[in-house]
Amino acid sequence: MTQRFPALTAFLAALFALVALSSPAAAQLEGTVTDDSGRNQITIAVPALPTPQVLPTAAGSTEELGKQVSDVIVADLRSSGLFDPIGRNRVRAISYSEVTAPAFPYWSGRNVESLIQGFVRSNGDGKLTVGCYAYDVALGSELSRHGFIVEPADWRRAAHKCADSIYSRLTGESPFFDSRIAYIAETGPKDNRTKRLAVMDSDGANHRFLTSGGTALTPRFSPDYKSILYLSYSGGSPAIYIYEIGTGKQRLVTRTNNATFAPRWSPDGRSILYSMAIAGNTDIYRISANGGRAVRLTNSPGIDVGGSYSPDGSKIVFESDRSGSQQIYVMNADGSGQRRISFGGGRAATPEWSPRGDLIAFTKIAGNFRIAVMRPSGGGERILTNSWQDEAPTWAPNGRVIQFFRTQRGSGKTSIWQVDVAGGEERRLKTPVDGSDPAWGPVRP
């Protein structure tokens, strides 16, 4: 214990807010990365995080927080579908000194493949340090170590960051748990729904309504999470507003008597795409996020609507019925080179480019409405869901999970769901009221 403790103290001293330390002499992973089809879940133990000293914080005692952080890590890892996490209710508690000196024989005797240990410490300045260590039990070695310094109120972020570090280390994928979702909270009867702008963490926690009554639709988080684009009927007609989260102020994206809708950010947050109907004809426009003159990108007599940038900002995938029915097209960011990519039968709508760039998620309409993906070049179509009406996919920041909303036939009640891009792992997100139009933001810095 005393031998290990100086190392831990030195480690703590080197920490700053959300700084990830490189892992010395990390072992190579062997055979633990799951593939898409195999579903070989990694058995991973996550004991409660001990504390060097039980102290009260603004979010509860450090001991209590250690349990809650463990619970959030377990829930995150389980939701990915790639892990079989064993939480604190099924494993013994560990001591603080054990954090950096795992009892490998004990864990290997319980068929645990990976082990997550950590601690919660209250610092003198009122902040928390959450340590997060991952171990390979069979190899008896450390895989990664991270320390996160957060305000007590942000303890869940430290837990998500810890889960993200483990997820990334063990799967080779980019992280996504520490991210937020904007969506529309729905209440009231089918013919008079109140639709409010709302935000929540990727796991549904820290939920907040941002608008009161009225009709808000199709929100999109800015890449820096400082503002949200959305459609509101507050002025009597559909118009796009930018809502500043910090101040609660909002402003119109563009002043016009024409209806504007379907707002989207460019990946760098500098430009905004929107759709505008002039005398009934809808086309897609781009405007600077600071205002100025809009540039018209499409010019067909059909409905051209929506739009989603490729991650490098060079291309836009959008929807058009110029062929006679809703189909998906790709164009260069300046509007040139428009060509259709959806030829899979039925109609294809609401395309969203994966943050990885490798796939387009969309709503496939052929009888029922289903969530599907295809390659940006067209082809390779795979249908991921099967319900009466699933629509409006949005990508997890790492491009591995897709959220969408599902409408119940008859009642019109809506709910937010997610599905793994490989198919399966379909699950419903808990929201305080009905939810639609989910929009997943990037991983937080």
Place this chain on the structure above:
Amino acid sequence: MKKLSTPLIAIALAATMAGCAKKPPETLPPEPVDTTSGSDTDVEPTAGQQAGPTPGSQEDFVATVMSDRIFFDTDKFNVDGEDQRILQSQAQWLSQYPNVSIVVEGHADERGTRDYNLALGERRANSAKNYLVTLGVAPSRIRTVSYGKERPQALGSNESAWAQNRRAVTVTVR
């Protein structure tokens, strides 16, 4: 397209056209927007009316015109013969009350994606507006607004309900 001289002629024409294929079922007549009165058979000429809605009011509009709304086929936005007669009756009424402006609300059924339905509602509202303009209603009197699939009239999830929800509704504004 010639203007019809009186609403009564329009009603007679409508009667001969009853049973037209694409219309919503008669079992569930569309309800007026702001009043409980006003099916087609109640319609009387506004001139000489003793009791009833205030002339020029929304109630009067709904009671007088053939219908305050026209309906569309799935994904369509064209104004067909029956729609034209309905809009003619609206234009006729509007010619009597030149100070009244209107909002044409375009709607879509629930079986569409949200953004597309907003665009489709715009198309439908503008189809109705454009036809009213050809009948002599000044464009400055007509505002359009699309509600996409956000304001269904019929609550079911079936062909009959969807047929009633694919609509353009004229609402008067004083």
